[in-house]
Amino acid sequence: MNWLSISSGAFLAAFALYCTGFLLYVIAVIGRKWKNREPAAHTRKWSGIAFVFSSLGLAAHLVFFFTRWAGAGHIPTSNMYEFLTLLGMMIMIAFTILYAIYRSPLLGMFALPLTILIIAYAAVFPQEVQPLVPSLQSNWLRLHVTGAALGEAFFAVGFAAGLMYLLRVTDYNDRSASARRSQFWLEFSLYVLIVVAGFIITVFAFRGAGYEATFLQEELSIDARGNEVLTSQTVEYQLPPIVKPHNSEVVAMQPFLGLDRPLFTAPDWMNGVNAGRKFNTVIWSVLSGTILYGLLRLLARKPLGAVIHPLLDGIDPDDLDEISYRAIAIGFPIFTLGGLIFAMIWAEQAWGRFWGWDPKEVWALITWLFYSAYLHLRLSRGWHGLKSSWLSVIGFLIVMFTLIGVNLIIAGLHSYAGVS
Amino acid sequence: MKGRERKITQIVILIGILLLGGYAVGTTLFASDDEKPKIGGRPPAFDNVADIEGNLHSLDDYKGKPVMINFWGTFCPPCVAEMPAIERQYQKYKDQGLVVLAINLSEDDITIRDFLKRFDLSYSILRDKNRMIERRYALRSYPTTFFIGRDGRIMDIDVGGMDDEEIEQYILRLLET
Amino acid sequence: MFENTKCECGHQNPPDTTLCESCGKPLGEEALSDRPLEMRYDGVARRSQKKNPNPIDRIWNFFSSVKVAVVLIVVTLVGATLGTIYPQKNTFITFDPSYYEETYGLPGKIYYMLGLHRTYESWWFITLLVMIGASLVICSLDRVLPLYRALSKQQVRKHLQFLTRQRVTYAADLQGGDEEWTARLAEQLRKKRYRVTAEKTALLAEKNRFSRWGPYINHIGLIVFLLAVLARAIPGWQMDQYVGVREGEAVPIPETNYYVKNLDFEVEYYPDEELPERLKGTLRPKRFMTKAELYVCEANCGSTALEPVLRKVKAHDILVNDPLEYKGLKLYQFDYDTTPRLKTIHPVLVDLESGASYGPFELSILEPAPEYEVGPYRLKLITRFLDFTVNASGEPANLSNQPNAPAFLFLIQGPDLPAEGETFFYFPIPTDRERFGQDLINGAMAERFDIRVTDMANVEFAGDVSYLNVRVDRALPYVFVGAFISLIGLVMGFYWQHRRVWLRIDGGRLTLGAHTNKNWYGLRSEVAAALRAAGLEADPKSLDNGGRNK
DSSP states (O other), X not given: OOHHHHHHHHHHHHHHHHHHHHXXXXXXXXXXGSTTOOHHHHHHHHHHHHHHHHHHHHHXXXXXXXXXXXXXXSOSOSBHHHHHHHHXXXXXXXXXXXXXXXXXXXXXXXXXXXXXXXXHHHTTSOOSOOOOXXXXXXXXXXXXXXXXXXXXXXXXXXXXXXXXXXXXXXXXXXXXXXHHHHHHHHHHHHHHHHHHHHHHXXXXXXXXXXXXXEEEEEEEXXXXXXXXXXXXXXXXXXXXXXEEOTTEEEEEEOOBTTBOSOSEEOOTTSOSHHHHHHHHHHHHHHHHHHHHHHXXXXXXXXXXXXXXXXXXXXXXXXXXXXXXXXXXXXXXXXXXXXXXXXXXXXXXXXXXXXOOOOHHHHHHHHHHHHHHHHHHHTTSGGGTTHHHHHHHHHHHHHHHIIIIIHXXXXXXXXXXXXXX | OOHHHHHHHHHHHHHHHHHHHHHXXXXXXXXXXXXXXXXXXXOOOOXXXXXXXXOEEOGGGGTTSOEEEEEEOTTOHHHHHHHHHHHHXXXXXXXXXXXXXXXXXXXXXXXXXXXXXXXXXXSEEEEOOTTHHHHHTTOOSSOEEEEEOTTSXXXXXXXXXXXXXXXXXXXXXXXXX | OOOOOBOTTSOBOOXXXXXXXXXXXXXXXXXXXXXXXXXXXXXXXXXXXXSSOOHHHHHHHHHHOHHHHHXXXXXXXXXXXXXXXXXXXXXXXXXXXXXXXHHHOHHHHHHHHTTGGGGGGSHHHHHHHHHHHHHHHHHHHHHHHHHHHHHHSOOSSOOHHHHHTSSEEEEEEOSSOHHHHHHHHHHHHHHTTOEEEEOSSEEEEEEOGGGGGHHHHHHHHXXXXXXXXXXXXXXXXXXXXXXXXXXXXXXEOTTSSEEEEEEEEEEEEOOGGGSOGGGTTSOOEEEEEEEEEEEEEEESTTOSSSOOEEEEEEEEEEETTBOEEETTEEEEEEEEEOOOEEEEEOOEEEETTTOOEEOOOOEESSSOXXXXXXXXEEEEEEEEESBEEEOTTSOEEESOSSOSBOEEEEEEESTTSOTTOEEEEEOSSHHHHHHTTHHHHHTTHHHHEEEEOOOGGGEEEEOOEEEEEEEEETTHHHHHHHHHHXXXXXXXXXXXXXXXXXXXXXXXXXEEEEEESSOHHHHHHHHHHHHHHTTOOOOHHHHBOOOOOO
């Protein structure tokens, strides 16, 4: 039995089922307003079907997880690809639990695209199974990573509900300064999500076309014995180079849209071949995201938030507020246990110190402190609703930074293997 | 809770927090540099350290005397360069009680023996092993020389090579104690 | 000044009580509004808010405030981010202050000057943690006692206003006897696992009171955690050292009386078959282990000249997640160095003219003998370099005290050679031989003789070096105890909710009020379900009495 090929198949199945589920949830919500339909019955029926699909997707995802485990010989949580797919799976679990409590198809309409986005982002990273270096061979690894992922998944659902709340209550007809500020930031948040989508689309597009450009960076240095040492590093780009690494030469470059040489060079404080490549990727993401956003905006002829706003009509915003809070309240103890306590136990075992203030650990603490502040602020009535929803959005941003930003920008003992 | 009981509890708790908090903050302000020997402090002790002839020396043996401890290695050019100067100054002041201990940085017999053939040194050459004394003295770079007064306290610390003038100045300060 | 706070039910309430402790009737300002009741602490006076707080009260009130706590949390959070901008001082084994300016330029220099390279050990960060600790203690004490008082003595029959102004409320006219209805409703609530205290025509149904203590237990856990972390500053409670031990050697562990010996070090790499395409050919460690022994030094410890007297106390195979533990001392496998280093070689002396080769003879790199008899020749060792280099004055010297480039200067005496002998420089490592031009140095002798190693079997390498991290952390168990207590508190507080339902029936009129500390949605569903099961018409939404802030 080739577990790994079953695993890949299951992953594709899950992806397809999630996409279908998403479309069905959209039908359940929007279709209410179609003629010749009785809203409540329509919603119930289509939500039910959508839930079946999303649950089947989750089942497929679980198959992916366990078959990969069988095929690799260790729990699949040790590189970026594995962790992100795990996070996606956990978000679906969190969503399923909250759906069972609140039966809100609207939540499905927001939680599913979030999951899809995350597992699509995961697919950008190298997918091969990588054998574990000794420090990753531990039971506490399993507990820490899955616990942290589950906790973060609940925060993600809280974010989805918070975003929905903002879209529901932001009044696009209000032209006062504070309302405009609200509209702007909400639109900006949607823009950021589109940039992420843009990144994924771009990467897959160029990967599909087999694009490649190679650079060579050579550095001459004198070592302690007075010898000249030439360190050469090559880096491969999978996106057309707008920016080439600092102090490097083009080895090979496929032309793109008439561009046959890089436009700029990375500034010298971005040292290292990979810094240049990451910078290039960031530029491409922002570029493609902006173009995508521009197109959508042209089609819609109004802010995207204003497009989504009417869809949420009739939903009691207090319910959304409640779901958002409940998700975070459920997730917080899980995150404390998995993300912090198990992490401390594992660190003590592997590195001899339960806390070393390395950037990943610090950002996990920052996440924890942030949600702790959120929960304390909820004690005050004045912080429910709008403020709470913004906090859930910011909180999720911090979670994503801890996950991706720390690995990509800041290095340390904690980085995952296989980062592109 | 009655007013007075309450007040006492409050005061007790606040004092407790103040003490613990003060201790906590205090450790950050005074902690890390404690390990390093400083001017005005006492030099870390060492016992039964062999010299090149096999005799054992302890820092305590020289209590009450002005001592110059020089850390050196054959692979350290400035250490080597200052050795003749140290010898000259030692000759000048040894009758006034000056003690010079040159502790080698954990090199082996042959290396030191061969090296010393090139010099005629009369001061004591001591042997460190496994960098133990070096670590105790928290050395950052070589050469480092500690000047210890008769009162047993570190009077000066010099990092880097020295010439006759500098060495003489330090020694004169030592002899004043 | 004595305020008269006697309720109409006859109970004497302490000043500042907002809901009568006995019957729940709203008092004072609360009585004037008709918004849903402020149920915090059940309306009990939380603390004596005196008119003129003295300094002690002011400090106490400051730390007791939730707003202050949130500010402290946020400031700590922001402060912590600062420490992640550039690598911290403790990530370097040997710290060089100029690193920040050299690598990051001006921002780096500012970072260093502000002390941000040791953010988490700085006085202001620790002060923030101390203040959070103070807030934890004082916030909790200030609230838990009134809460306990309020919850321990609850009255069953509450004032009508108390009931109608709850956030969940219900009223209906009933057909049938008051007492039967009370009993029936009590039954339904018991089915939902409430603990019901019933009087004839009124009842109090309560469940999950323990959940209210959750936040306080969480705070206690955090306090224990912080105290344990603080305890690590006690001398002797914490140590963090690195030692490098070569195979076959024993080294002292600084600051202790222990020595550790490396009997054998093994590293296993993933074979290429087990690696994906991208990683083939890379040396990816699968497993590395040190067979170690721990000794206690009983005499001559710390001496550089005398041999220490050692007694073995523990043996263990140290792996990355599996340290050697002995009396609180822990040795973790941290790193290793398998760079090959020569130990002993067995070269031969070759007479290039005749083709004869003599030897091999044993040449130790670290402790070479002074003289060697090789065939008819005698080799006298003039000097040996460990790390050969030519210094600024053109003289041969050592670059370091590590045997990275060994070189031997021999005096060869024997047949067909002058009586005083001829010098011969020998570099065992071929790249050194080329680099320093051995043949050039030896001149004419290079054409007569050569010293070479003919077979790799005649080369002995020194063992691998294993790097171990030595730690002591006596406060550790308490750290984890604190963390777990905190977790239990969180679980108690977030996964259950404290719910209470009061109802009274007066002459066929049912008045019901219910309260919970979180999840009103669930409470409404539950109460509506209980009412329906008892035969009444109730829908969750209709129970909602508002009370949200828009």
